Amino acid sequence: MGIFISGPGFNGSENIALIPGTTIPVGINTITPPGWHCPGMPDYSEYYIDNSMGQNVIFNGFTTVLTAKAAVIPGATYRIRIGVAEGARHENDPWPSPSPSIDIIPDLLLYDSAIFIKNGGLRSWSDSSVAIHEKEMEASVSIYPNPFSHNFLIKSPNNSSDLLEVYLYNVLGKELFSLKGSIHEINGVLENKDFSGLSSGIYFLKVNNLAESTVDNTKLIKR
Numbered sequence: 001m002g003i004f005i006s007g008p009g010f011n012g013s014e015n016i017a018l019i020p021g022t023t024i025p026v027g028i029n030t031i032t033p034p035g036w037h038c039p040g041m042p043d044y045s046e047y048y049i050d051n052s053m054g055q056n057v058i059f060n061g062f063t064t065v066l067t068a069k070a071a072v073i074p075g076a077t078y079r080i081r082i083g084v085a086e087g088a089r090h091e092n093d094p095w096p097s098p099s100p101s102i103d104i105i106p107d108l109l110l111y112d113s114a115i116f117i118k119n120g121g122l123r124s125w126s127d128s129s130v131a132i133h134e135k136e137m138e139a140s141v142s143i144y145p146n147p148f149s150h151n152f153l154i155k156s157p158n159n160s161s162d163l164l165e166v167y168l169y170n171v172l173g174k175e176l177f178s179l180k181g182s183i184h185e186i187n188g189v190l191e192n193k194d195f196s197g198l199s200s201g202i203y204f205l206k207v208n209n210l211a212e213s214t215v216d217n218t219k220l221i222k223r
Contacts, residue, residue, distance in 0.1 A: 001026055001085070001115050003068045007078030016068040019044050028113060031063050059112060072124065074173035084115045123202075124171050141207050147221035150196045153187045154207065160184060165208040168220075171201065198222050 002025060004013040017026045024030050029038050034045040052060045072078055141156045154166070166179040166186055176198075179186045203220045 001113065002081075002083050004081045004083070005070050005072075005078055006081075008073050008076045009071070013081070014070070016070050017066075018068070019047065020066065026063065026066060033061065057114075057116075059114065062116075065118060082115060082117075084113050086113055141205075141216045141218055143205060143218055143220055146218075147223045148195065149223045151190055151193050152195070152220065153190055154183060154205075156183050156207070162209050162211040165210065167206040167208075169204045169206065171203070176203070195222065 001017055002015045003017040004015050006013040015025055018024060019026055019030060024044075030041065031044050031047045032038075033048055033050060034043070037043045037045065047064050047066065049062050049064060050060075051057065051062060141154055143152050144155060145152060156164075160183050162182065164179075164181065164183060164186060168176045168178070170176060179189055181189075200222050203222060205218045205220055207216045207218070209215075
């Protein structure tokens with residue numbers, strides 16, 4: 001299988017579906033049951049889960065949850081193609097017990113293959129000053145309503161006279177708008193702001209408190 005990304009910074013399409021810590025693509029011949037690895041290939045069976053006697057999906061085995069990631073340029077356009085192919089049983093692989101059905105299968109048996117994508121697994125984040133990674137989402141400010149449809153307001157425990165800078169970003173880290181003022185002044189603008197034109201999805205609000213030199217980052221969901 002492969003997850004191919006192309007766009008600025010990549011030379012053509014680059015496969016980012018790799019065994020952790022290697023440049024080896026994930027495949028039926030690279031992540032195998034213990035003792036089944038191909039001659040000359042390191043054993044990556046720690047990523048293999050035996051499902052031959054299990055109740056999970058219809059496949060005899062699957063991998064642990066693996067992560068494919070790539071560094072991209074905020075605001076640039078990229079293309080991701082995800083592909084999977086069937087695999088054939090190698091002539092040196094152990095054969096199953098004799099079965100009448102084997103006689104009607106020409107040549108080698110095939111391995112069925114599939115890719116399962118974790119719910120919410122396709123996402124982007126920034127490690128820059130926007131700080132929109134989920135681990136940095138513990139904010140002291142709160143947004144209501146959240147999710148929102150047309151507009152939202154900010155609730156902050158800080159002094160209402162503190163000078164704030166507010167920035168709204170999309171998931172690519174692109175700034176959509178900014179405001180500066182007290183919490184009352186900012187909410188006065190937000191109350192009359194119409195965000196209905198924004199696409200549904202995830203956004204991030206960055207609030208700089210200039211008086212206390214603090215920064216809060218909050219995830220917003222647009223209906």
